[in-house]
Amino acid sequence: MKFNVVVVGSTGLVGQRLVSMLSKHQWFNLIGITASKDKANKKYKDVVKWSLENKMPENVEEMIVYDTNIENINNLKPDIVFTSLPTDISKDFDIQLVKQGYVVISHASNNRMDKDVPLLNPEVNADHINVLKLQANRWKGRLIKVPNCATSILTLALKPIYDNFGLRHVFVSTMQALSGAGINGVSSMAILDNIIPYIEHEEEKIENESLKILGELSNESIKPNESFYVSASVHRVNVLEGHLESVFLKTDNDVSVEEIKKSLIEFKENKIKNLNLPTKPSQPIIVRNEIDRPQPRLDRNEGNGMSIVVGRIRKDNRNWIKFNVLGHNTIRGAAGNGVLIGELVAKNYNDIIQ
Known part of the structure; x- marks a missing residue:
């Protein structure tokens, strides 16, 4: 059985990634794409400024773009809506959709911290999908959130360390790619010969969302982790794709560099074993031993952009662990994670919609 899906907001960078990945997906039929009213009723190829490295898929070039409204979604009757x-x-639109009964996978930051809304990074916290049953008290449909891009990359690296050694403190300094701000997000005059040490609301997202993703599922909610804290500093840099993050952490007990490496290399997924999802990389975390890796240009496409790459793992003289982690922000950090969540939803669809 294939699931009928719609992409709401199809012309931005994340929307384009979603369209590209879903157009040829073995589990999904892409039956509709939407955009703003000025782009509606035209062919997709005529309204989108295609900005991905691969050619626009032929089977979407001629698709007619729908105006983004509830009436059009109701006419399409999708099983899953990606927004x-x-x-x-x-x-507002996410909530309209779930009130109508749709399963919505949303990339926007609203409702991410709601206690009954799963904020999913599937290899890390796929079990949090079970909190969806609590949403029956609020809506006819179900709402799932994709985390902030830098948070997705960070929490995938933290998960095996937390599981094996515990965490007390996590400090992270990010160097975030231009694509994270969207097609027109940062002007050339602002970023050329420059680094911008501020991204609105980004530090708070990383700090709060990480604790929710690494939190515990209970019968009543998702409880954010209280055993450690995350402190973030963020920077926009002149790189097209790939967020590089410098991480400093203290574990519950002293641990060797080799033990950290082993935990990262051997990590596959969380409590739900054998996820067996098409977009899930066989090796979610790749560890490199070169002294100057990872680098965005060289490492961002590992695992078709779904793997993260960790390098420069080392200790300081106070036994803090330090490393760099890189992830493809519009794939692992956004659209690819959204599609992976969609696969998890599809695999559990009957349980989710009950």
Whole structure:
């Protein structure tokens, strides 16, 4: 059985990634794409400024773009709706969709911290999908959130360390790619010969979302982790794709560099074993031993962009662990994670919609 899916907000960078990945997906039929009213009723190829490295899939070039409204979604009757909208629009439209009974996988930041809304990074916390049953008290449908891109990369690296050695403190300094701000997000005059040491609300997202993703599922909610804290500093850099993060952490007990490496290399997934999802990389975390890796240009496409790459694992003289982690922000950190969540939803669809 294939699931019928719609992409709401199909012309931005994340929307384009979603369209590209879903157009040829073995589990999904892409039956509709939407955009703003000025782009509606035109062919997709005529309204999108295609910005990905691969050619636009032929089977979507001629698709007619729908205006983003509830009536059009109701006419399409999808099983799953992927939304990639600005937060000021998404905060209302997501809720309209779930009130209508749709299963919504949303990339916007609204509702991410709601206690009954799973914020999923599947290899890390796929079991949190079970909190969806609590949403029956609020909506006819179900709402799932894709985490912030830098958070997705960070928590995938932290998960095996937390499971094996515990965490007390995590400090992270990010060097985030331009694509994270969208097609028109940062002007050339602002970023050329420059680094911008501020991204609005980004530090709070990383700090709060990480604790929820690494939190515990209970009968009543997802409880954010209280055993450690995360402190973030963020920077926009002149790189097209790939967020590089410098991580400093203290474990519960002293641990060797080799033990950290082993835990990362051997990590596959969380409590739900054998996820067996098409977009899941066979090796979610790749460890490199070169002194100057990972690098965005060289390492961002590992695992078709779904793997993260960790390098420069070392200790300081106070036994803090330090490393760099890189992930493809619009794939692992956004659309690819959204599709992976969609696969997890599809595999558990009957349980989710009950």
